[in-house]
Amino acid sequence: MYDPLHHTSPGENLAYPDSYWADSLGLKPKIQPGLEGEFDTDVLIIGAGYTGMSTALHLAREHNIEPMVIEANQTAWGCSGRNAGFILKSTGRMAWTAMQKKWGEEVMRGIYQEACSGVDIVNSLIAEGIDCQVQDKGYIKVAHKPSMMAGLEQQAKLLNQLFSYDVEVLNRQALHQQYMRDENAYGAIRFNDGFGLNPLKLALGYEQLLAKSGVNIYTGTPALAYQRLPDGHQIKTPNATIKAKKLVIATNGYTPKGFNPVVNNRFLPVLSQIIVTQPLTEDQLKSCNFLTSNVVMDTRALKYYYRKLPDNRILFGGRGAITGKGAENPYYANRLLSVLKQSFPALDNICYDYAWAGWICMSLDDIPHVYEDDEIFYAMGYCGSGVSFSVQAGKRLAERVAGVKIPELPLYQHGLKKFPLPALRRSGQWLYFQYGRIRDNYL
Numbered sequence: 001m002y003d004p005l006h007h008t009s010p011g012e013n014l015a016y017p018d019s020y021w022a023d024s025l026g027l028k029p030k031i032q033p034g035l036e037g038e039f040d041t042d043v044l045i046i047g048a049g050y051t052g053m054s055t056a057l058h059l060a061r062e063h064n065i066e067p068m069v070i071e072a073n074q075t076a077w078g079c080s081g082r083n084a085g086f087i088l089k090s091t092g093r094m095a096w097t098a099m100q101k102k103w104g105e106e107v108m109r110g111i112y113q114e115a116c117s118g119v120d121i122v123n124s125l126i127a128e129g130i131d132c133q134v135q136d137k138g139y140i141k142v143a144h145k146p147s148m149m150a151g152l153e154q155q156a157k158l159l160n161q162l163f164s165y166d167v168e169v170l171n172r173q174a175l176h177q178q179y180m181r182d183e184n185a186y187g188a189i190r191f192n193d194g195f196g197l198n199p200l201k202l203a204l205g206y207e208q209l210l211a212k213s214g215v216n217i218y219t220g221t222p223a224l225a226y227q228r229l230p231d232g233h234q235i236k237t238p239n240a241t242i243k244a245k246k247l248v249i250a251t252n253g254y255t256p257k258g259f260n261p262v263v264n265n266r267f268l269p270v271l272s273q274i275i276v277t278q279p280l281t282e283d284q285l286k287s288c289n290f291l292t293s294n295v296v297m298d299t300r301a302l303k304y305y306y307r308k309l310p311d312n313r314i315l316f317g318g319r320g321a322i323t324g325k326g327a328e329n330p331y332y333a334n335r336l337l338s339v340l341k342q343s344f345p346a347l348d349n350i351c352y353d354y355a356w357a358g359w360i361c362m363s364l365d366d367i368p369h370v371y372e373d374d375e376i377f378y379a380m381g382y383c384g385s386g387v388s389f390s391v392q393a394g395k396r397l398a399e400r401v402a403g404v405k406i407p408e409l410p411l412y413q414h415g416l417k418k419f420p421l422p423a424l425r426r427s428g429q430w431l432y433f434q435y436g437r438i439r440d441n442y443l
């Protein structure tokens, strides 16, 4: 599998992975040939995931700028077509309580507004007619051990007090009776506005909205070489040369090795793995009391997440291998299956029909960054939580490109920080996984 820390290109015109989402499209989309020729554009966007498409859509609709978008493989071939489809109010990995402590209440409120706006934009784009299998509203954060309930209750209280956010506290019995009998869950808090959807259908819906605005995505067109010009940038792809006044990097966790000094060594791509089970029978659903289609995540340092899909399959996710090479090993999917069975012992005979992985993009300070350096613009580092925030980031990035002032928040005021000893990022990740395992199981 492509590994951004080792390979200098994510490939050229590769098909979607064999995921549940790609299968849900029915016929596989036709693979188009890449771009050929010489081009001049005001704005070139590299990467057609949610970030690249949102930036393009906002440039076209709100700033009257028609960008060119190139994508190495297929539209949303990266994370945007592989994720779990949880729409949550989030901006990276940092907890609201930590933001309040670090920057004070006003800044934390500002960031919260950005997260809300991300969800609002996704909802309004869906309302333009994107059929992406939106499920019932609700996000359940479960305590994976009894001692985690105090922290969850504190979080619910804070959100309630500061934002009148209606967060419900559920004890183990209420959770088991009203939502699902997860034996690894010792209670939970429930937000009434998160939800699940089909992430690839969402992405292809964005592509159609873009087409209506006159913006095409050139798939099968990897950016391979970069040169700074006196009046802009030049990008070479296998069969095209593109000159652009402004360049947008929207490659996130899939950014190849040595891609551009502006982002090199400033992120850590981490594999997240998903399995999707066979459809559960009525008996299996009953034995687990699996009533809910709410999206669920736990309190572990190394989180597990799951949801019941519209056809009664369970999507279950968590950390994957450390390297792209390791991603092919079925050990990681089987490990998820065994955790799923611990949570729901009645599913002891269940198998999975689909397994795949994708690279999430970690930043050193646990928050995303939307920034400009030397007329190169980027939005990256959603830390595994970017389905809605990437759309807000795209909106802010488009404003930056168009020269519009954006809010003064830590997300936008400075760029991604360089990792100290970047060559050791994977060793650091391995150490963190060991720490997480001990913390989650024994502390």
Ligand SMILES: Cc1cc2nc3c(=O)[nH]c(=O)nc-3n(C[C@H](O)[C@H](O)[C@H](O)COP(=O)(O)OP(=O)(O)OC[C@H]3O[C@@H](n4cnc5c(N)ncnc54)[C@H](O)[C@@H]3O)c2cc1C
Residues within 6 Å of the ligand: 009, 010, 046, 047, 048, 049, 050, 051, 052, 070, 071, 072, 073, 074, 075, 076, 077, 078, 079, 080, 081, 082, 083, 084, 085, 086, 087, 088, 221, 222, 223, 224, 250, 251, 252, 253, 254, 255, 256, 271, 272, 273, 274, 317, 357, 358, 359, 360, 379, 382, 383, 384, 385, 386, 387, 388, 389, 390
């Ligand atoms: C398994 C998994 C589960 C997840 N679940 C959730 C979830 O439930 N909720 C949530 O909020 N977030 C989730 N995420 C994270 C979320 O999917 C991402 O934050 C989001 O999709 C990022 O979108 P993006 O457009 O920035 O990047 P991507 O979608 O990764 O797009 C980057 C694109 O750039 C292209 N590219 C790279 N290099 C080049 C090049 N040289 N030339 C041209 N193109 C290039 C790639 O091919 C890729 O298509 C999950 C991620 C994974 C992997």
